[in-house]
Amino acid sequence: MNARRKFLTQVSALTAGAALSSSFGNNAFAILKNKPSDQINVGAIGIKGMGWADLRATLKMPGVKLTALCDVDKNVLDQRMGELEKLNIDARKVKTFGDHRKMLEMKNLDAVIIGTPDHWHCLQMAEACQAGKDVYVEKPVGNSIEECRIMTAAQKKYGRVVQAGQWQRSQQHFQDAMDFIATGKLGNIRTVKTWCYAGKQDIAPPADSPVPAGVDYERWLGPAPMRPFNRNRFHYSFRWFWDYAGGLMTDWGVHLLDYALLGMKADLPKTISAAGGNFGDASSPMETPDTLCALYEFEKFNLIWEHAIGVSKGLFNKHHGIAFIGNNGTLELDREGWEVIEEGGSQNKVAMERQKSVDDGLDKHTENFVNVIRSRKMEELKCPIDAA
Incomplete structure (x- = not known):
């Protein structure tokens, strides 16, 4: 030691x-x-x-x-x-x-x-x-x-x-979507929604076990607290434990909230509130919330993040995405492409059929x-x- x-x-x-x-x-x-x-x-x-x-x-x-x-x-x-x-x-x-x-x-x-x-x-x-x-x-x-x-x-x-x-940030269709938002054609954007529904995660409740051969476990822990080895906290699934990461919010949320803020040219929110917990599987050892909704209040709009583990389809029948909701229409953006859904009765004709991704980000x-x-x-x- x-x-x-x-x-x-x-x-x-x-x-x-x-x-x-x-x-x-x-x-x-x-x-x-x-x-x-x-x-x-x-x-x-x-x-x-x-x-x-x-x-x-x-x-x-x-x-x-x-x-x-x-x-x-x-x-x-x-x-x-x-x-x-x-x-x-x-x-x-x-x-x-x-x-x-x-x-x-x-x-x-x-x-x-x-x-x-x-x-x-x-x-x-x-x-x-x-x-x-x-x-x-x-x-x-x-x-x-x-x-x-x-x-x-x-x-x-x-x-x-x-x-x-x-x-x-390097993927062309994301930038194209930002350029469309900048035209103002969506009208007044009062709400931006971001989400990820990650599907089932394989997190079993095994007991602690000896460190696998070939693993320098103390160096893997590094600045994190010392504790016995447990395969649930190692390699991919480390992200579900507070000692090492922040769960789905800091895994997928980083990507999606980033572009929500870019699209709105936003800085710091006035207030942040969140509600969630582990509601999906009571037997799971996961520490970070499997269900979460966070609200960021800005001067002229609200930004919402939501996620659920164990569910694979979210808003717009998408695993993940960003929705800029304006008076004239909604721009939905994800890694596969983007589209604009026109508001019913709108006279602005902002509808845009799906623009597919054309490159490797x-x-x-x-x-x-x-x-x-x-x-x-x-x-x-x-x-x-x-x-x-």
Whole structure:
């Protein structure tokens, strides 16, 4: 436990701001003067889920080379190393790590992708910036306002390119929908609804168990409280427990509320209220609410978020979406496309048949990240850390 006490001391130093001082050497903080023809060496921390998807999308860009992989679960690490041949990557030239700090010491590493559970994002992003690396960090970027402030401070102090994984910002049909809203054709928008109905989640009530072979469980816990291993709190289902994440609200809600706010050009709400709980399955060990409705009150409109786990269809018969409800019509937007449903009796003729998505948002988002690494034009990032 001495190692864990030392680790938590480092985390406390970070939250106090001390970790924004040098621990990697002054040379690490110099911004790389990348030319368009330069090779970008990337590594990934946390490669079980979205971290692997983000990495694969990034590697589609010319001039991007995989240099290192890091995961606290050696089983995952071995699996991904075995898949590199399918990506035409020589695994012998890729270094592997169980501790992200060791990976960040690599001199030839230019950028890192962080796909770890949410409770790790703040510390790893700040340390990567401190080590002179550009960062693509999965959403939600942090689990608290304090963490988000630390992350924005780290980006500003070290001048690194930091892209948050809200990839819908790079998807063309989302921008097209925003452009339509900006025309004012919907009339006065008084209500915006966002939702996700996630269907059944496999969360059984198993007992605690020994740590699986190959897993560095203390490092997986990191800044979270020490507790016995339980498979329900590991890998994908970590998101249903408060020690690590915020449930469906911070999983899907981040994406959808983001575009609701963009469409309304909104800043901070006047008030926020919420009601919910675990109403769907009394036997589930899930801590975060399986049913939730949140109301954000703004000066001239209300924004609503709702979700339910165990139900697969929500408003407009959609798993997820955003609805901008105006006097003349409603614009419904989701990852597959958007349409405008005209208000009955309206004389404005705003109806718009469904406009389908035509691109891959994740590919476009990682492409934007790589382009800004080369150009250093921070203003061109689709989702910089301060926006996320």
